[in-house]
Structure formats: C-alpha cells, structure tokens
Amino acid sequence: MESMVTTVRAAVLETTGGEVRIGTYPAAPAQPGAVVVDVLHAGICGTDIHLQDGRLPVPLPVILGHEAVGVVRELGDGVDADATGDRLRAGDHVVWASSIPCGRCHYCVALHEYSLCEQRRVYGINQSAQVWPHLSGGWAERIYLQPGTALFRVPAQLSGLEVVALGCAGPTIVHGLLGRAAPRVGEVVVIQGAGPVGMAAAMYARLAGAGTIVLVGGPAERLKVADELGVCDLALDIDRHTEPEARIDAARQVTPGRRGADLVIEATGLPSAVAEGIAMARRGGRYLVVGQYTDHGDTLINPHHITRKQLEVIGSWAFSAQHYERYVRTLPQVADHFDLVRLVTEYPLAQVNQAMSDMRAGTIIKPVLSPRL
Ligand SMILES: [Zn+2]
Ligand SMILES: [Zn+2]
The missing domain is CATH 3.40.50.720 (NAD(P)-binding Rossmann-like Domain)
Structure with a gap:
C-alpha cells in the first residue's frame, strides 16, 4: 500500500485539434474492488485520431488510451481473481475490457447487449482527467481500473507487444x-x-x-x-x-x-x-x-x-467483456499463426504526437506507446 502522494505521467488531450500534452496526475491507492496497474504498452487507435479531430463528443481533458497491457501494482480489497476465476496477484500481467456497462439500462437488463449500453464508461474516451480517480486512460505510466472492470491475466506464452498489437x-x-x-x-x-x-x-x-x-x-x-x-x-x-x-x-x-x-x-x-x-x-x-x-x-x-x-x-458496435474474454482466450492461437509484433511500431510516451502523426500518414499499422521506454 502507498501512503505518500506520488504523481504519474500521462498523455492528455486538452482541446480538440490540439497536440496531446504530457501532464502529471496524483496516484490514488486502490479502493475496494479496484485495481491499480502499471502500464507496459498502450495502443494508439484510429478512434484516438478522431477524438483529437473532435469527431466524438468527449469530456476534456481526457487521458487517451483504451487499449493497453500492464502489471498489477495493487489490488483493492475483495479482488483476488480475474474474470475467468484465475488467481490474481501483484506483478501479474493483465489486460482488461475497455468499457464498464451500467448494468441498469434497457440494453444491459433486457437485451444483454452491453456494448449498446447508453451509459457505459470507456477508459481513455469518456472519463475526464479532472474527475477522480483521474488515471482513466492507458497513455500513462499507471491506470486506475474501477470496480466492475473485467480483468484478465495475460496467457503466459504471450509477450506484452503481442497482446497489444491488434488493440481494440x-x-x-x-x-x-x-x-x-x-x-x-x-x-x-x-x-x-x-x-x-x-x-x-x-x-x-x-x-x-x-x-x-x-x-x-x-x-x-x-x-x-x-x-x-x-x-x-x-x-x-x-x-x-x-x-x-x-x-x-x-x-x-x-x-x-x-x-x-x-x-x-x-x-x-x-x-x-x-x-x-x-x-x-x-x-x-x-x-x-x-x-x-x-x-x-x-x-x-x-x-x-x-x-x-x-x-x-x-x-456491429464495439465489444463487451464477453467478446474480450473470447479474444484473450483465442489470442495465443492468433499469435501462433501470425507474427503480431510485425504490426507494431513502438514509441516512448513523450513521443506521443510523433506517433499520432505517423499514424495519420498511414505508413505504420499499429503505433504503441511504452511508458517504460
Ligand atoms: Zn480503438
Ligand atoms: Zn447499460
């Protein structure tokens, strides 16, 4: 458990049309049901480019990044397993479904179509960096996964880059x-x-x-x-x-x-x-x-x-935890057949704007930010 207030570096979109800026945010200890994760790699997706262009209404400022892989830093009370029931410990490599459905709307309750939920919270997209717990995007040294996040241990044979190569x-x-x-x-x-x-x-x-x-x-x-x-x-x-x-x-x-x-x-x-x-x-x-x-x-x-x-x-609109589970389960088979890392171009967090402009140029396939680079 951490007692001192530490700060975490994160890439934040403050205005549409503007560059992404590296800012610092206070790190929160994991509350009951939450998990704090150190980010290893976070993908840049076409959606992030559209967010920068202002094509989707989002609350700014926002720490971008809805696809990432990381290492469990701290488990909140009551969290001891991932969404498949596997034991979860600090130090485990994990991935997570990028959205949390509300569980109360018509689409959640009557249709079980969780990606159609009208109030779903999406990491890196619709959660303001000004609102606690601040660290709600993957383009950061650390992310705070709120209670209700479907979390999965990364299959042992997969590298972090293989996991993030296809992104969302x-x-x-x-x-x-x-x-x-x-x-x-x-x-x-x-x-x-x-x-x-x-x-x-x-x-x-x-x-x-x-x-x-x-x-x-x-x-x-x-x-x-x-x-x-x-x-x-x-x-x-x-x-x-x-x-x-x-x-x-x-x-x-x-x-x-x-x-x-x-x-x-x-x-x-x-x-x-x-x-x-x-x-x-x-x-x-x-x-x-x-x-x-x-x-x-x-x-x-x-x-x-x-x-x-x-x-x-x-x-077909986005995906929910159900699809993410199947994705994680089938990813070793995908990685066996295809050299996923070949899709990736890696950048340090500070080069986020370069990574985004390279993506706009269309010559690279999957830019990935690695905060530890
Ligand atoms: Zn995406
Ligand atoms: Zn809902």
Whole structure:
C-alpha cells in the first residue's frame, strides 16, 4: 500500500485539434474492488485520431488510451481473481475490457447487449482527467481500473507487444465477425481496409476456415506486411486500382463464377466504401459493416441491390467483456499463426504526437506507446 502522494505521467488531450500534452496526475491507492496497474504498452487507435479531430463528443481533458497491457501494482480489497476465476496477484500481467456497462439500462437488463449500453464508461474516451480517480486512460505510466472492470491475466506464452498489437480491433472483430457474421469453412471473404481492423478480420477469418481471403486497401507498406504475415490470398492495392469499378471487378474475379464474395467486411471507416462493398457481395451474401465507428456523414448507395441480392447487412458496435474474454482466450492461437509484433511500431510516451502523426500518414499499422521506454 502507498501512503505518500506520488504523481504519474500521462498523455492528455486538452482541446480538440490540439497536440496531446504530457501532464502529471496524483496516484490514488486502490479502493475496494479496484485495481491499480502499471502500464507496459498502450495502443494508439484510429478512434484516438478522431477524438483529437473532435469527431466524438468527449469530456476534456481526457487521458487517451483504451487499449493497453500492464502489471498489477495493487489490488483493492475483495479482488483476488480475474474474470475467468484465475488467481490474481501483484506483478501479474493483465489486460482488461475497455468499457464498464451500467448494468441498469434497457440494453444491459433486457437485451444483454452491453456494448449498446447508453451509459457505459470507456477508459481513455469518456472519463475526464479532472474527475477522480483521474488515471482513466492507458497513455500513462499507471491506470486506475474501477470496480466492475473485467480483468484478465495475460496467457503466459504471450509477450506484452503481442497482446497489444491488434488493440481494440481484435475484440471488435471477435464481436463482429465471430459473433455476428460467422465465416464458414471454404467461403470467399473480401475485406475492405488494411488497418488493424482489416488485419484482425483477415486473421480471424483465416482461423475460422475461410477459403479465400481478399484484402482491399493501402498503402503498399501495409499490404506488404499483410502479405508477409500471410493474412490474405490476394491484396488489392487501392493506389493501383484507383476506380471503384476496378476494385469491384478485381475482387469479384477471384470468386466462383465471378458471382461475388460470400462475406464482405467493411473495415475502412469511409462511408464511400459501403456502396463498393455491396457490389462485391454475391446474391444471398452477407455484408458486415464494422469500420464506421465515427460519423463521417452520408454516402450514396443504391438500396435496390440490397433487396435484389437478398443481402444480409450486419452492423456491429464495439465489444463487451464477453467478446474480450473470447479474444484473450483465442489470442495465443492468433499469435501462433501470425507474427503480431510485425504490426507494431513502438514509441516512448513523450513521443506521443510523433506517433499520432505517423499514424495519420498511414505508413505504420499499429503505433504503441511504452511508458517504460
Ligand atoms: Zn480503438
Ligand atoms: Zn447499460
């Protein structure tokens, strides 16, 4: 237990459009039910870029970071196990579901759809750094995990970087792909987008038994990594296939009878991708739209194709502890098949703004902040 007041360095977003600043916050000892964790690695996600741009309303200032791995520093009274029942001790490596549902709203109580909870608290997104316990984001030396957080011990064979490599894209895809659009053995799967969500979709589609996987994205550096990792059978570079018609044709060409894909997954975040995705799917196919996490506005689609193709269009929003548990359980299998660390570019906490601008440039796949660097 700590008695002295110590301060913790954290990367905080104070104004939208502004740079992230390194500030210091008081460390709180763990209250009953809470867990204090020293952060080893914390991912930077596309959502963080959108937060900086002011595309999601959040209470500022906020310590960003909703995907991280760390070491248990202090367990509050009543916490002696993780969410699977495994014994938890100081020094254990842990990860945690990034949101805490309210447990009282219609979506929590009647539907058990915890990611749809209207009052869920999300680390690194909707908790002000000015409000106790302050340390509610992963881009910091330490994070205070509040009672109700689903915490998991990291499987022993995984390194910290392997755990954080897919970031929130991993559990998001476990929810959307495995939970809602279930790929079947032998299916042709087309994935739009070569960022972490697209990569995670390709990896899980492969493990789930997809026959042919086509990744449509860019830039070339990302597709090179996708190829090296073996996540797809064909990578279509959007910088070479610059017209939508060319991309649609190229994707359909690898499907039986050029009829289109059994399953198309949208992982771009670009509204204009949706009309293309609809065109890439076969009649009677499925279209999982999982990449539109922030509101980029309207787009033009022809809904006739949805009816005529008898297309199943599936949305999927974020993830809950249930999906996170499955993610942690399946991650050793993912790491066995794919070199996850290849996705990562590591930065010290103080270089957070450099990491964010490199991510904006799109040449790196997964920037990770390591406060101990
Ligand atoms: Zn994220
Ligand atoms: Zn709720």
